[in-house]
Amino acid sequence: MIGRLTGTLLEKLPPQITVDVNGVGYDVDVTMTTFYQLPALGQKTTLFTHLVVREDAHLLYGFGSRDERETFRQLIKITGVGAKIALAILSGMTADELAIAVASEDIKRLSSVPGIGKKTAERLVLELRGKLATGGNLTVPGGLPFAATPDEKSDIVNALLALGYNEKEAAAATKGLPADVTVSDGVRLALKNLMKG
Numbered sequence: 001m002i003g004r005l006t007g008t009l010l011e012k013l014p015p016q017i018t019v020d021v022n023g024v025g026y027d028v029d030v031t032m033t034t035f036y037q038l039p040a041l042g043q044k045t046t047l048f049t050h051l052v053v054r055e056d057a058h059l060l061y062g063f064g065s066r067d068e069r070e071t072f073r074q075l076i077k078i079t080g081v082g083a084k085i086a087l088a089i090l091s092g093m094t095a096d097e098l099a100i101a102v103a104s105e106d107i108k109r110l111s112s113v114p115g116i117g118k119k120t121a122e123r124l125v126l127e128l129r130g131k132l133a134t135g136g137n138l139t140v141p142g143g144l145p146f147a148a149t150p151d152e153k154s155d156i157v158n159a160l161l162a163l164g165y166n167e168k169e170a171a172a173a174t175k176g177l178p179a180d181v182t183v184s185d186g187v188r189l190a191l192k193n194l195m196k197g
Helices: 032-036 066-076 083-092 095-103 118-128 150-162 167-174 183-196
Strands: 004-013 016-021 024-030 044-053 058-063
Touching (some): 032 083, 150 183
Antiparallel strands (some): 004 044
């Protein structure tokens, strides 16, 4: 099991990044919460990781804190919630916000995440109640903004598609974004728009 990576950040194509660790490039899928806090390209970063082994692939997921990784691990134990949906949940809300939504039985908030219907949201509340702690700070060293050129707005749409939203939802969520928005800020704003909808 690969539990942690420390290395140089080579690429940022949300939700996937590449981290060079002693000459080996690891492709890691990260939550948007972690993505927003990553340092600039070429800088050193540390991620807590979870490795999923399937017949056709070995997939590495990265998190800015142990708490976020533990929340991910709790999510993937739930029937009907795979790694992709767990990543989408933790991209739409922080681990603390998820814990609050579960504790307050906020089915509407939980079911606003793509891939989560009312029944799955109810299962999340039932199975996660009392298992998630709040108050953890999600931090990744060197949180510098990732600037995007205007034509990189498609990166924001691609990030939303990778998180499970459809093209119509992604287009609607990015419609009102400022032309000079960075990719990370654009994804954050688009996710907020989708959560309101």
